[in-house]
Amino acid sequence: xxxxxxxxxxxxxxxxxxxxxxxxxxxxxxxxxxxxxxxxxxxxxxxxxxxxxxxxxxxxxxxxxxxxxxxxxxxxxxxxxxxxxxxxxxxxxxxxxxxxxxxxxxxxxxxxxxxxxxxxxxxxxxxxxxxxxxxxxxxxxxxxxxxxxxxxxxxxxxxxxxxxxxxxxxxxxxxxxxxxxxxxxxxxxxxxxxxxxxxxxxxxxxxxxxxxxxxxxxxxxxxxxxxxxxxxxxxxxxxxxxxxxxxxxxxxxxxxxxxxxxxxxxxxxxxxxxxxxxxxxxxxxx
Numbered sequence: 001x002x003x004x005x006x007x008x009x010x011x012x013x014x015x016x017x018x019x020x021x022x023x024x025x026x027x028x029x030x031x032x033x034x035x036x037x038x039x040x041x042x043x044x045x046x047x048x049x050x051x052x053x054x055x056x057x058x059x060x061x062x063x064x065x066x067x068x069x070x071x072x073x074x075x076x077x078x079x080x081x082x083x084x085x086x087x088x089x090x091x092x093x094x095x096x097x098x099x100x101x102x103x104x105x106x107x108x109x110x111x112x113x114x115x116x117x118x119x120x121x122x123x124x125x126x127x128x129x130x131x132x133x134x135x136x137x138x139x140x141x142x143x144x145x146x147x148x149x150x151x152x153x154x155x156x157x158x159x160x161x162x163x164x165x166x167x168x169x170x171x172x173x174x175x176x177x178x179x180x181x182x183x184x185x186x187x188x189x190x191x192x193x194x195x196x197x198x199x200x201x202x203x204x205x206x207x208x209x210x211x212x213x214x215x216x217x218x219x220x221x222x223x224x225x226x227x228x229x230x231x232x233x234x235x236x237x238x239x240x241x242x243x244x245x246x247x248x249x250x251x252x253x254x255x256x257x258x259x260x261x262x263x264x265x266x267x268x269x270x271x272x273x274x275x276x277x278x279x280x281x282x283x284x285x286x
Contacts, residue, residue: 017269018084019095020062026273028055029280030162033244034180036283041170046110050169053106054161057119060099061126063092081265115168122157129153147209151192159185179238183245186231187276190252193224194259194272201261217261224256244282251275 016022031054035047066085085092107113125143127133129150132140144150163181167174196203196210197217204213211220228249235245252275259272 014084018081023273024055024058026276027058027162029277031166033279033283034163034166038170049106049110050166053103056099056103060096063096065130066092125157151189154192155185155188158188183231183234186227190224190227193220197259198268221256228253244279247282248278
């Protein structure tokens with residue numbers, strides 16, 4: 001159905017999901033969960049500013065990627081998400097610019113310029129994810145093209161931003177968040193594999209070696225479930241509230257088992273990304 005003919009609620013939902021607002025909210029919520037480790041320190045402006053900074057950084061990263069020139073020259077095919085992003089590429093670029101200005105303001109206003117040695121490598125990885133920056137086998141390739149690296153890169157950057165950055169902002173030792181970092185890395189890796197299942201045929205056609213391409217969809221699901229088991233074990237080992245561990249991993253397992261390449265955009269953009277919001281929801285319930 002043409003976007004102009006869709007009902008207003010669906011158009012608003014598309015805007016939330018395909019502009020990465022939903023995903024940025026998940027990153028901000030997970031950052032807020034991390035800050036709960038230090039309630040006495042995180043209750044003021046510093047904690048709020050870290051959450052806003054992570055929200056802005058996530059919007060910047062994903063919308064900058066979606067607005068890349070070669071992305072809107074690619075055929076959208078049956079993807080409503082890609083068609084929406086191509087139609088609104090200027091708005092996505094403007095949103096990325098606003099997010100960049102907001103993040104820069106927070107870095108300067110709060111005196112966090114000393115975070116740049118940490119943030120700049122993360123930004124370089126985010127940019128190199130889609131841009132051809134690596135010379136490999138006779139041509140320049142994006143980082144995402146390195147076999148099996150994509151899911152670990154996504155999980156590593158996500159964990160560094162939503163776990164490491166709050167600890168640094170509150171001047172807490174990184175050793176105090178090792179357990180949470182491992183738990184979150186495993187959860188995000190498992191969900192990133194689900195998106196490789198979505199892209200299975202396209203990745204196979206271009207020779208991109210992901211878990212589904214190398215192991216088949218069933219094998220990829222087994223790897224994803226193994227990472228979820230790791231997230232569950234690490235969460236329980238660090239004595240986190242059981243509901244805050246069981247709810248996200250249980251629903252993530254349901255998403256993994258239900259994942260198919262033919263699932264619609266809402267399955268991936270709403271449900272799969274929505275699992276990342278569940279730790280914050282679970283903490284509100286305990």
